[in-house]
Amino acid sequence: MKTGFDPRMVRQDFPFFSSREQPYHYLDNAATAQMHAAAFEAMHRHDLENRANVMRGNHRLAERATTAYESARQVVARFINAAHASEIVFTGGTTAAINLVAASLGSQWKPGDEVVVSQAEHHSNLLPWQALQARGIVLRVLPLQVDGCLETEALATLIGPRCKLVAVTHASNVTGAVTDVAAVVAAARQVGAWVLLDGAQRVQHGPLDVQALGCDFYAFSGHKCFGPSGIGVLWGQAAWLDRMPPFLRGGGMVGRVEPDQADWAPAPRRFEAGTPPITQAVGLAAVLEALMQWDWDAVHAHEAALQQLLLQGLQALPGLRLLGPVDGTARLPLASFSLAELHPHDLCQVLDGQGVAVRGGHHCAQPLMAHFGVEASVRASLACYNDRSDVDALLAGLVHAREVLA
Amino acid sequence: MSDALYQQAIKNLARAAHGAGRLEIPDGSALRDNPLCGDRVRMEITRHDGMISTLGHDTRGCLLCRASASLIGRHAIGQDQAGIQAAQQALEQLLTQPDPPAALPWPELALFVPAHPFPSRHGCVLLPFQTLLAALKDSDDNA
Structure with missing residues (x-):
């Protein structure tokens, strides 16, 4: 690992800055961060040398593409300190990851079951849960303090025995306030509820430890952490992922298919129907490897x-x-x-x-x-x-x- | 470049807020939001023989949106649906096409030419017109 930090040196790793003829002060990083050279290079090399579909063919390109894709899963697991790479599901982004959890878990919940969100959520961590109300799921909204921070003291009264999941931001995209995750997890555990953290904003600011956070699901996007767009990550505890039904159905996520029924591959494949964002996964892994050296x-x-x-x-x-x-x-x-x-x-x-x-x-x-x-x-x-x-x-x-x- | 957008004439037009206010008993009304920023325009009209006879708008928006609504407040009285559509089409053309229309039904539409290079702002300028056309349709539906 390198020691010390010099933003002038780091800028050299971001081609955006050297491509500008005039100085441009980019302060919209919470929307999308500029892409690291490692991602550019890895994706270019992959598509040049290893472009093929994954987990399907057995020609040499398919083997190499599959290896690259699964290696990317391992890199992500190291970046967030997941217990195992099989807990990493590649998605299209944070929004897709949260929709996956909401649709999958929501399909198993019963009318009257409850989910808790906060009033500070990005629409991506609100609307998927709102949609479950049509099935009789009760949405409870955690109020905020005057400064926009979560009123975590209200959790004890808000989280009832029917609460199945608490879904909150790890850090607000508006205020930047970092959530007191320990308080959220402790309150959820009182009733056996799971916790999902929307990590879209936090991921740009360094490696994570999802096990130390104590949550059950964590979602983030590649483009927020100097990687490509079109890819995101859902981390879930393996024991939970294997109990969840798929969200999307299609190629690559099955055990066996018959005309009138099918069963599903183990996680994470059951959640990656169709051709996944292979090149983007390779790019994301390259940038996360670079970030882990800082x-x-x-x-x-x-x-x-x-x-x-x-x-x-x-x-x-x-x-x-x-x-x-x-x-x-x-x-x-x-x-x-x-x-x-x-x-x-x-x-x-x-x-x-x-x-x-x-x-x-x-x-x-x-x-x-x-x-x-x-x-x-x-x-x-x-x-x-x-x-x-x-x-x-x-x-x-x-x-x-x-x-x-x- | 963007400073040209905020020339004095367009700031004056926004501040004048021609037509701002609510009508007691409108023949037609519409409410439209800009999904990007939450800006909101409400248009209320009464009509006589198809022409707009009174108009009130409640506009909560950026300077461009408020200038656009004010422009409508200045010119819409006495116009029929075809007149409003012609003004909107001229506005769309000057915002999106390389060459502005040869003639503008309302001369102050030219104030929005500097918005041409900024597609994300076209919605701000067009929102009051879209709302007014919806109010006209509402009055047709209520007739």
């Missing part, structure tokens, strides 16, 4: 220092309202805010003209926006390759935007 204590120190600059700079702007905790609560290096009465889309438009990319909108978290009493906000999200010049450009851009829009 000194993450140093990366986190860099991110924390930048976040401090960002929050202090934003709070110094008259009329700026920061959404989310500012009291030292653990949070990812991102900030959502409103500025006076200026519309987020107008702010983002002017900032883009200044070479600063941020996101404006409701961030697919409309219930959380409602909690804050706003329709939309601007979000600046930092990644490891950002530096002080990016924060300075944002702050200067906001001053300029205020003049342009006045």
Whole structure:
């Protein structure tokens, strides 16, 4: 493992930055992070040398593709410290992973069974559970503190004996607040409920330990952690995955098929119907291997220092309202805010003209926006390759935007 | 480049908020959202002989959306459905086509030409027109 961290050196591993003729301050990493060179190279090499379908053929290309695909599963397992690679299901993304769990588990639940989510969830971790209400499943929503953090003290009363699963974000895509997972898991275990964590935002900030987290399911996307789009991961405890029915049905996920019935392959294959995102899995594995070589204590120190600059700079702007905790609560290096009465889309438009990319909108978290009493906000999200010049450009851009829009 | 979008004339148009308000008894109404940002436009109209006789809109949106709604408030009275459709089609053309229309039914539509390079903002500009056309259809349905 390398020691220390220099964002200027890390930028050299991201072709995006060297491809720009003009400096561009990319602060929309919570939506999609730039792709690491290792992913580009691995995917190019795979499609050039090993392109074939997996778990079907026995010619040499098929063998190599299958080996690469299954090796990718092992790399992901190491990145999140899963007990075994068979607990890794490749999906199309976080959304697909959560829909898989909701549809599969939901098909086994009975009317009156309950699932708990929070009001801070991304729509991807809300709508799949909402849909189960049509089958009589009861959706309970954990309220939030004023600053948007989960009101974990309410869990004890919210989680009843019919609760089957608690599905919450590991870290909010709007406020960056990191969930007190231990409190959620402890409350769920009181009634024997499972816990699913939406890790879409957290995964960009270093290797994980799902066993230490104590959850039952964990979902994340490749494009959020410097990998390709079109691939995501569902991790589930092996004992649970093997008890779950498939979500999608098709090729590659069966034991035996007869005209009027079929049985299913063991997990993870039973959840990977059709041709999976093979090249993307290879790319994801390559970038996760690279990330595992980083000194993450140093990366986190860099991110924390930048976040401090960002929050202090934003709070110094008259009329700026920061959404989310500012009291030292653990949070990812991102900030959502409103500025006076200026519309987020107008702010983002002017900032883009200044070479600063941020996101404006409701961030697919409309219930959380409602909690804050706003329709939309601007979000600046930092990644490891950002530096002080990016924060300075944002702050200067906001001053300029205020003049342009006045 | 994007600063040109926010020229003084378009800011003035948005702030003027022509036609802002609600009608007591509309003949037709519609409510539309922008799924990207949660912006919302409500249009209410009354009609006489097919022409829009009164109009009120409640617009919660970005500067471009509010300018567009204000433009409707300035010009829609006395227009029939064909007139509104012609204005919307001209607007769509100047937003999406390389060359703007030779003639614009409402001259201030030209204020939105700088939005041409920004497809993600076209929905902001068009939302009030789409809402008004839905309100016209609603009044037809209620007739």
